[in-house]
Amino acid sequence: MPRYVEPYGDDAPFYLMSAPSLYSLNSSFNERPDLLRKKEAAFLQMNPTDAETKNLREGQKVIAFNERGEVPFILKLTMTVPQGVVVTEGLFSMETMSRESTVNALTSQRLTDRAAGSTLYDVKVDVRFGESS
Numbered sequence: 214m215p216r217y218v219e220p221y222g223d224d225a226p227f228y229l230m231s232a233p234s235l236y237s238l239n240s241s242f243n244e245r246p247d248l249l250r251k252k253e254a255a256f257l258q259m260n261p262t263d264a265e266t267k268n269l270r271e272g273q274k275v276i277a278f279n280e281r282g283e284v285p286f287i288l289k290l291t292m293t294v295p296q297g298v299v300v301t302e303g304l305f306s307m308e309t310m311s312r313e314s315t316v317n318a319l320t321s322q323r324l325t326d327r328a329a330g331s332t333l334y335d336v337k338v339d340v341r342f343g344e345s346s
Contacts, residue, residue, distance in 0.1 A: 223337035225279050230300045257286035257302040264290050277338045329345030
């Protein structure tokens with residue numbers, strides 16, 4: 214019988230969804246220069262209402278962070294993302310994006326209670342303006 218299990222409980226206001234991009238389903242596509250060029254930059258998509266409450270604007274450099282780490286992004290505002298959620302598309306390697314960390318810095322090593330799977334969809338973050346510290 215299925216049962217509901219509460220999310221892990223990161224102390225942060227936004228659920229982070231790491232979605233595949235049109236140009237890279239996973240990191241194996243980071244070996245294709247033609248697809249890397251099409252990915253442009255690492256964007257963090259956010260609902261405009263959430264951005265307004267944080268005093269954030271379209272195109273700003275922002276940091277998504279939690280107790281495990283922080284990752285820089287460029288903010289993209291869109292009504293297609295529900296309030297309380299932020300979305301990053303595609304996996305970017307540190308080499309291709311010249312960054313100190315990737316979205317993996319935000320995810321837990323904890324395994325799920327059923328089948329010991331990845332908990333990459335049970336991650337919460339906060340978002341602030343600025344550069345990495």
